[in-house]
Amino acid sequence: MLATRNRLRTSTDFSTTVRSGVRNGRRNVVLYTVAIAADEPSRIGFIVSKSVGNAVVRNLVKRRLREAGALSLQQYGTGFAIVVRALPAAAAASWDQLLADYNAALETTMKRLGGRLPRAASVVSRETRQEGTPRA
Template identity: 85%
Template structure:
């Protein structure tokens, strides 16, 4: 579960991020990233519509995306608002595919924003760090 301070909660926050943010789409997700105050904690919000599937499928996708978001908060702890929209293909995607799409989209949006590059501890889609060590 994400801490309350790290969640986008209002429709205004979502709208602002989607409208003013940088967008990047992948097979399973579309990610919007916008900068907020440099001292503010980064916040993440998720959009998982009924088009993704039934309640069981949507909740599975949300749990997986929340975990990917928690990992990215370690890298980008302050200054960013991120909205993740799950696409229907995400319902049948594996954890590895979903994580790979999330990380790739996040990296592209951060580069477009001129943001910081991921640290070496960032998880790759195979569950290892960039040094090649397995994460516990």
Template identity: 60%
Template sequence: MRTSAAFSHTVRSGVRNGRRNVVLYVVSTASGEPSQVGFIVSKAVGNAVTRNLVKRRLREIAAETVRRHPCGLNVVVRALPPAAAATWGELVNDYHKAFSKVAPRLAGSQWNSRRPDNDAAVDKA
């Protein structure tokens, strides 16, 4: 995600869930549009070196989301100041817990019917 309009749309109209280290905003898009992820890491997180470290970690964690859901999602990840001191495991845990809370709340979207969890449940039945 590169434009401020895309960030604003996702933050204002997206579903939000916050954890100790991150806040996730997710909005579903048209089914054919590729998924996009944007990051907000303010100076409150730390100096430039610390902010870039946090961004690199979050970028790697979010890449899994894009691999699982290549189309139909816009995600904004806001790093909170405690993220600077968080371990890799804490960031992963917070991101995944926030995403797992946000995903079911994308009510009425076509995305819910395409979730891999739903496909696995259908295959087992």
């Protein structure tokens, strides 16, 4: 299970990652990855639409992808935001197929990031920034 600090939770985080991230698709998943501050924990979010299946199937796919994400945090524990979008084929995929697609897409996006690896944290981090204060 993913810790709260490792989850993408707001629509702003999702849209920023999807719009500005590096994308790679496989048969069952599409991954979007973007580098964030190097000292921030990596965060992962999941998009599993109704096209994947009914609620039972969507939750099964989501649980499997969440576990794959938790395993990937061992290698990429800090500095990345990742959005995983499940495709309809994920409903019929086994755990091994989902894990293989997730890992292959993640490795490809990390290679494509290349020079855009996690940047150093700004003077004012997101956690310490007060509401209404200008960003550093």
